Amino acid sequence: MSRVLRVRLFWAAAAVFAVAFAAACTGLPRFGTLSHPYGARAIAAAFHQRTANTVSSVNFDQRAFDTLGEESILFAAVLGGLVLLRRARDERLGGVRRGRVLPATRLFGSVLLPITLLTGVYIVAHGQLSPGGGFQGGVILATGLHLAYVAADYGVLKAIRPLAVFDVADAVGAGAFVGLGLVGLAVGAAYLQNVLPLGTFGQLSSGGLVPVINAAVGLEVGSGVVVLLAGFLDQAVEINSPDEQDNRTGR
Amino acid sequence: MSGTDAISEYLIAACLLLVTVTATVAALTRDPMRQALVLAMLGLGLTLLFTVLQAPDVALSQLGVGTAVTPLLIMLTVRKVRRSAVQRRDGERQR
Numbered sequence: 001m002s003r004v005l006r007v008r009l010f011w012a013a014a015a016v017f018a019v020a021f022a023a024a025c026t027g028l029p030r031f032g033t034l035s036h037p038y039g040a041r042a043i044a045a046a047f048h049q050r051t052a053n054t055v056s057s058v059n060f061d062q063r064a065f066d067t068l069g070e071e072s073i074l075f076a077a078v079l080g081g082l083v084l085l086r087r088a089r090d091e092r093l094g095g096v097r098r099g100r101v102l103p104a105t106r107l108f109g110s111v112l113l114p115i116t117l118l119t120g121v122y123i124v125a126h127g128q129l130s131p132g133g134g135f136q137g138g139v140i141l142a143t144g145l146h147l148a149y150v151a152a153d154y155g156v157l158k159a160i161r162p163l164a165v166f167d168v169a170d171a172v173g174a175g176a177f178v179g180l181g182l183v184g185l186a187v188g189a190a191y192l193q194n195v196l197p198l199g200t201f202g203q204l205s206s207g208g209l210v211p212v213i214n215a216a217v218g219l220e221v222g223s224g225v226v227v228l229l230a231g232f233l234d235q236a237v238e239i240n241s242p243d244e245q246d247n248r249t250g251r
Numbered sequence: 252m253s254g255t256d257a258i259s260e261y262l263i264a265a266c267l268l269l270v271t272v273t274a275t276v277a278a279l280t281r282d283p284m285r286q287a288l289v290l291a292m293l294g295l296g297l298t299l300l301f302t303v304l305q306a307p308d309v310a311l312s313q314l315g316v317g318t319a320v321t322p323l324l325i326m327l328t329v330r331k332v333r334r335s336a337v338q339r340r341d342g343e344r345q346r
Contacts, residue, residue, distance in 0.1 A: 053308075056308075131311060136315060139316060143315060146323075187290040229324070229327075232331075236328070
């Protein structure tokens, strides 16, 4: 297909899309109206399940099966990333140069590392009460850990990040979500149905299955992001591709 | 319309403008390293937008993934590719 034809085809498709999209947008409800049919029903259901954070109630109780699908996508994506980033047969490990870190950066990292990890745990644990949950808290935990790389060097990060443990934790978190669904089946209810005691509204232990699944998701997301970043970091910092080795021996 | 409603509408408009501008800049930036930084700014803009639209859960996810993890992955990839390219060029010069 020639270039002119391709450009013409693009403009024709873009024009059709623009007209159809504009027509579809006129049928949308107005921005910021007071009536939210789905929201009203979701909030009523969340109150009934004694889960203060309606978003968590939707994600991990009312539509937990959808979330299981999303978590599986994340798990598969991390797995695929690791397969692509693994050290190939012709790649060699090179030494990591120790970086120079400004004292202010070192202090910043040392102070913020524990605070960030604590924030991550807080957000995972309070998912059923306040904004956040396993996914958000897991990402904070995983990125917070990498402050060690910013404040010190790659060796320190590797020391506080035993990859074998995180590999297993990723799989255990994903498996725990699937397994927790079976609790419903075991007591004669539906898969992933919230059958645990619901507790008192607004308490840390409220929401039945919601905080438990949140913890499993936090474990999976946190470990998954850590091992994925480790794959990227190894390639960027430590692993030498064949062309880099040729050069090294040539020197 | 009460005063607070008007203020929040202005905030939403400002955030939408910020997101539009940073997204356009991100699309027009050609250097991947700079693009990663602009992408982080875009993530921050989206976080603000989600916050003023009263979606704090999504804002938190956006802050973690869009502002920290995605730009970091891009920068690490660029570093790996550039390291290979620079060393390949040096190697050819020596031969």
